[in-house]
Amino acid sequence: MEKHAGLILPEPQISLKTLFEGALHPAWAWHFLTSSTISFPDIGPADQRSLDVLPEMFDGTISWEDLAWIRRIWDGPIALKGVTTVGQASQAVDHGLDAVIVSNHGGRQLDRLPATIDVLAEIVDAVGDRTEVLVDSGFRRGSDITTALALGAKAVLLGRAHLYGLAAAGEAGVRHCVDILSRELRMTMQLCAATSIAELDRSLVQRDSGAPAAHT
Template sequence: MSESRPRFLQPASILDYRELARRRLPRQLFDYIDGGAYDECSLRANVEDLQGVRLRQRVLRDVSEINLATSLAGQAMALPVVLGPVGLAGMFARRGEVQAARAARDAGIVFCESTVSICPMHEVHAAVGPAFWFQLYVLRDRGYAAELLQRAQALGCEVLVFTVDLAVMGARYRDTRNGMSGNDDARTRLARAWDLLSHPRWLADVGVHGKPLVFGNLRGAVPDAQGLAGFRSWVDAQFDPSVRWQDLDWLRANWSGKIVLKGVLDVDDARTAADMGFDGLVVSNHGGRQLDGVPSTIAVLPEIAAAIGERMQILFDGGIRSGLDVVKAIALGADGCMLGRAWAYALAAGGEAAVAHMLDILRKEMLVAMALTGCTRLADLRGSAVIHAP
């Protein structure tokens, strides 16, 4: 008698969660998570260049006790990672931001609430308390931006992630094909409706029981910012392409906590951020979703870390698909990493439990990588764990 095969194999890697998300989500939502700008060259480079980093294997060292704990933006973390801001996450699973925030809290790390989250920040606060960061875009309406900041501070949020690489929206062709970027002709509407209806599990869990499916932080202020196509109309109306470095003084006037700038890819911009006294930055090309053809984030990280690493904390995002990638980024100068697609895939695949499992996979992969490089603390990785970087 042959041995019976298991009905379900638990995902072994983050890429397993990507495949589960692809099956379970309507195509328009999966492409929104998975896609990038133009021909997606920078998106691929983020992943491929991380794969090209070569580590230095060391042996016969006592690695029986390894410590992954750190402090990011003044907050203690059990792992050197943050669940970074991902718009529309409440469309991936029922009240998705709340589920992800709970998984982050239980793992001893922090969730960052996007301006364009489905769940409003007060709903996330009700679930996890003040243990969240808030992300803000550069908005034309400074008064409303200040209102959002006041709301976050009133809930006890202490860290603001200010996204600076979205003066205009990148050309994301997958979204265009799926009608998420303003293409709203009859044929596209019909295809989009069929896409949703052909995923009954998602439709019941999110489409029916996950309401309201509007941008919770913007509800009331931007009445047309709801649904999928509404995202682009709101971006076009509110994102401010005229903002300059000197215009950021109003941030300090309206935010008393720490400020981390997200979207820095150039060493001169990094020096300017440090000169202006910001608390940290995220080396990021927006996951390859903005300007295609720019360098991968791991390619520019070492130069930025060498220039300003002693003056401010550096977070890294782009291409992270494993705990090994986190180890590589820290070895090349990052203080920690922001996950984006990694947690979005897991959330779409299985909600809070899947995000928790993904983080456990990440933790175990980091432990193995550090043990085999002979490092017991994150600080040991710097300057000793990498043989080659792109």
């Protein structure tokens, strides 16, 4: 596998477990063995949807100067995802971005990154009057959404919950997940005596000493 930015992606290893799994799923195994490339339908044109394009998607040379260039050629709204510090948020605002998304990408890249709920309030305090602050990573319940809104987030982004619903029951599953989150959000607001999103504030959030996350 090609070396990129100092890293080498591992080659897939075929083991006895792999062969056993393949025997349990013969149609998939046949398709895998007879396909020349592994296809990713949402990546690039049809003739380039394979593992070969993945190294190009992780460019370690991207810098703040690239954001300045994007801002010059694009007059629409731009949101920067992956912000976890006040410094990053401030630089994003200085480069003319319209929103920042407080996100550690689910903690998959570096498990020592702070939970986004732990850094949200200070980022809102630093730049919330100059740009919109959104948040994601680890939000699974309506009460989680309520907490983030109370801490100052303009919106909470969720993806995994919708994917679970999609995998289980297609479009109906996604609608069901949205309904669950909506009901939980409304119930939490009712228990907090908040009749609107605007009434959610930090007085409703209490942090246990030593606890890793805020609770509503």
